Amino acid sequence: MGNRCAVIGVGQTRYQTKRRDVSIAGLVREAALRALEDAGLTFKDIDAVVIGKAPDLFEGVMMPEAYLADALGAAGKPMTRVHTAGSVGGSTALVGASLIQGGVHDRVLVVAFEKQSESNATWALSTHLPFNASLVVGAGGYFAPHIREYMRRSGAPDHIGTLVAVKDRQNALKNPYAHLKIPGINRQMVESTPMLWEPIRYLETCPSSDGACAMVLASEDKVTGTPAWVHGTAMRSEPMARADRDTVSPQAGKDCAADVYRQAGITDPRREIDVAEVYVPFSWYEPMWLENLGFAAEGEGWKLTEAGCTAFDGDIPWNASGGVLSSNPIGASGLIRFAEAALQVRGMAGEHQVDGARTALGHAYGGGAQFFAMWIVGAQKP
Amino acid sequence: MREVAVIAFAQTQHTDHDEGLTDFELIHPVIQEVKERTGLSRFGFTCSGSCDYLAGAPFSFVSALDSIGAWPPISESHVEMDAAWALYEAWVRLQHGDVDSALVYGFGKSSMGDLREIMTLQLDPYYLAPLGLDQVSFAALQASAYGAGRAELDEIVRRSRADGRNNPHALDLGDPAGEEFEVAPLRPYDVAPITDGAAAIVLAAGDLARELAERPAWITGIAHRIEPHYLGMRDLTRSPSAEAAGRAAGVGKGPVDVAELHAQFSHEELILRQALELPAETVVNPSGGALAANPVMATGLIRIGEAASRILDGGAGRTVAHATSGPCLQHNLVTVLEA
Numbered sequence: 068m069g070n071r072c073a074v075i076g077v078g079q080t081r082y083q084t085k086r087r088d089v090s091i092a093g094l095v096r097e098a099a100l101r102a103l104e105d106a107g108l109t110f111k112d113i114d115a116v117v118i119g120k121a122p123d124l125f126e127g128v129m130m131p132e133a134y135l136a137d138a139l140g141a142a143g144k145p146m147t148r149v150h151t152a153g154s155v156g157g158s159t160a161l162v163g164a165s166l167i168q169g170g171v172h173d174r175v176l177v178v179a180f181e182k183q184s185e186s187n188a189t190w191a192l193s194t195h196l197p198f199n200a201s202l203v204v205g206a207g208g209y210f211a212p213h214i215r216e217y218m219r220r221s222g223a224p225d226h227i228g229t230l231v232a233v234k235d236r237q238n239a240l241k242n243p244y245a246h247l248k249i250p251g252i253n254r255q256m257v258e259s260t261p262m263l264w265e266p267i268r269y270l271e272t273c274p275s276s277d278g279a280c281a282m283v284l285a286s287e288d289k290v291t292g293t294p295a296w297v298h299g300t301a302m303r304s305e306p307m308a309r310a311d312r313d314t315v316s317p318q319a320g321k322d323c324a325a326d327v328y329r330q331a332g333i334t335d336p337r338r339e340i341d342v343a344e345v346y347v348p349f350s351w352y353e354p355m356w357l358e359n360l361g362f363a364a365e366g367e368g369w370k371l372t373e374a375g376c377t378a379f380d381g382d383i384p385w386n387a388s389g390g391v392l393s394s395n396p397i398g399a400s401g402l403i404r405f406a407e408a409a410l411q412v413r414g415m416a417g418e419h420q421v422d423g424a425r426t427a428l429g430h431a432y433g434g435g436a437q438f439f440a441m442w443i444v445g446a447q448k449p
Numbered sequence: 450m451r452e453v454a455v456i457a458f459a460q461t462q463h464t465d466h467d468e469g470l471t472d473f474e475l476i477h478p479v480i481q482e483v484k485e486r487t488g489l490s491r492f493g494f495t496c497s498g499s500c501d502y503l504a505g506a507p508f509s510f511v512s513a514l515d516s517i518g519a520w521p522p523i524s525e526s527h528v529e530m531d532a533a534w535a536l537y538e539a540w541v542r543l544q545h546g547d548v549d550s551a552l553v554y555g556f557g558k559s560s561m562g563d564l565r566e567i568m569t570l571q572l573d574p575y576y577l578a579p580l581g582l583d584q585v586s587f588a589a590l591q592a593s594a595y596g597a598g599r600a601e602l603d604e605i606v607r608r609s610r611a612d613g614r615n616n617p618h619a620l621d622l623g624d625p626a627g628e629e630f631e632v633a634p635l636r637p638y639d640v641a642p643i644t645d646g647a648a649a650i651v652l653a654a655g656d657l658a659r660e661l662a663e664r665p666a667w668i669t670g671i672a673h674r675i676e677p678h679y680l681g682m683r684d685l686t687r688s689p690s691a692e693a694a695g696r697a698a699g700v701g702k703g704p705v706d707v708a709e710l711h712a713q714f715s716h717e718e719l720i721l722r723q724a725l726e727l728p729a730e731t732v733v734n735p736s737g738g739a740l741a742a743n744p745v746m747a748t749g750l751i752r753i754g755e756a757a758s759r760i761l762d763g764g765a766g767r768t769v770a771h772a773t774s775g776p777c778l779q780h781n782l783v784t785v786l787e788a
Contacts, residue, residue, distance in 0.1 A: 069544065069545035069546060069547070090575055091574070092573075121507075122501050122507030122508060123500075123501055123502060123529065124501060124502075124506075124507050126574070127570065127574065128570065128571070128574045128578075129500065129501075129502040129567065129568070129570040129571045130500065130502075130529055130530065130571050130774070130775075131571075132530075132675075132780075133571050133572075133675075133678055133774065133775035133776065133779055133780065134571070134572065134573045134574070134577075134678050135678075136675045136676070136677065136678055136779070136780075137677050137678055137679065137682075141675050142675065142676050142677045143674060143675075143676065143689075143690070143693065144674060144675065145672070145673045145674060145675070146673075146675040146780065147528060147530070147534060147537075147538065148528055148529050148530050148534075149526065149527070149528060149529070150501075150510070150527055150528065150529035151525075151526055151527050152508055152511060158526055161526075162526065162538060165538070165541050165542055165545070166541055168544075168545050169541040169542065169543075169544030169545050170450070170544055171450075171541055171544065191507055192507055301524070302524055302525060302526055303522040303523065303524060303525070304495075304514055304519055304522060304523055304524075304525035305514070305519055305520060305521075305522040305523075306514040306515040306518075306519045306520060307511060307512065307514065307515060308512075308515045309515075309520055317522075318521065318522050319522035322521065322522050323522075326524075434508060434511050435511075437511070437514070438525075
């Protein structure tokens, strides 16, 4: 894992459908300046910038790091652009952390964004090369069959997805940056919305958001303020077309979790992790990832959700921020998970702070559930 | 820093037209070649570079995982940049000390679209892209600002193409001829050719490098810098980011036998020679460089591979590789390799 690394600053924009008041540069700069302010630093103090976002077709700007170098104070410094599909926000944090863990830099600014209002993400995701697997019509069309297979295998009752959709939106009401805020959200409201991709209803899917998130990462010597220490980092990828790949509970997710738990000395994630920010873009992915990440035995994840274990007042709160279901600037969604995990262990999550959070998991996934990025952060120095 | 070396390099026989290969068909042979050459079938880390806009589809890098045999799942990342930056990320990852090998690859098929127009989409979408200046026009502005002599540019192209004809992987292009301009002052032959291709490199640390290669090409310096995007904020006659990256990588700390420069336009070679303060005796782009084969997103990685190969094959003791990204040499990465 290399040298010690800590999060010393977090900045987020308000997530919403359209940010007409800012350009793409203005959007990323807003998050970056807030992260720097949190760290008590300025652009001058930063050694390198790492930027991530999902496909460039979402905004129609190819390799936008070239254009965004000025807005992020990167001129004269190294700048790297990460793209690992939906997991990219998480990977961006890990590439930034790697620069510190490898002893190359002392202070790194990581930023991820999406300005989905610049285009139509569903159609940007639906073009594909001849003779290659397609993501069908949008991500929901691709993942719905995986969810149905999970329901078949586990025998989970139909309402579990609804419970997650309600729980995450209730949490979002406590998060000033969250996009979807639906006062009085309840099961009936979710169940009355149209079916998009069986069994995913409208309110069981993530919104399309504009937004950016940024973090300042520091080496041990440069830690200021309240740090969230990085205890483990891992990425795993697996091929789309392997014949015996389990798309419901991918091996890459299991391996990535095992790696990050090993580094952090975690043997029982359900008990040793206090709060988890997990990439759940469709409600059913909460029970699926509960199993994939080892919080529940195979086929048992939905029971934790049903029993309220993952609720804000449960024994293992998942997505206290409202999660991807409440805010989804796609390229930033993974970084937001990592940043929210850091805020929790810094005790700086505000109204959605989980009492006594000392150890947190940040998780992101992408592609056809084949790219995974995770980290464990803690209040204690590792 | 931890000792890390290039121990194997492979590249396709680049073509000036679409051969009907998908991205993963293009990559597969070069991945196999570096696996066979090193005897490694698994790597501690894998990183690649490619660009969705060349394929005209999102996630063009995803199918590449199928061709590299990513099973059991691998520790892997991707940059939407030239794969030279993927190599940088892998080099950083090897500094952690817990893994000893890394696979890096890049690929691009610029035959699939109109590269000049596609590269224009890299510009600030609000203030620059709508002006309609394309990549070649931008380069012409820089060539004009630099004020290179025609004879000097012609000689760069003539030498690059002659070297390219001797490089089995590069295109066979004739001596420069013709008086017409592409965009003045650049003639068509001053512009790197449309090329499809891929390349792969294996990095290894310390003892593993010594075990797997007779003469590893040790990375003794590697650094990159970006500069402002807007041309009005830059002195186009020089490349301050290449100068800074070259100093940080330590180019001037020893002799430079060979330099492989990612010059996609002939005048860029002149700017880069100055920025890196290359001695007169340095042999520049013996492979033919980007002017003889420019598989976009792999071209920069190929420069590192070519510079490393001169050491691996015993022909040189200290070499420099350069990669670039962004309009008018906005972003530059410099690698110093030593025997």
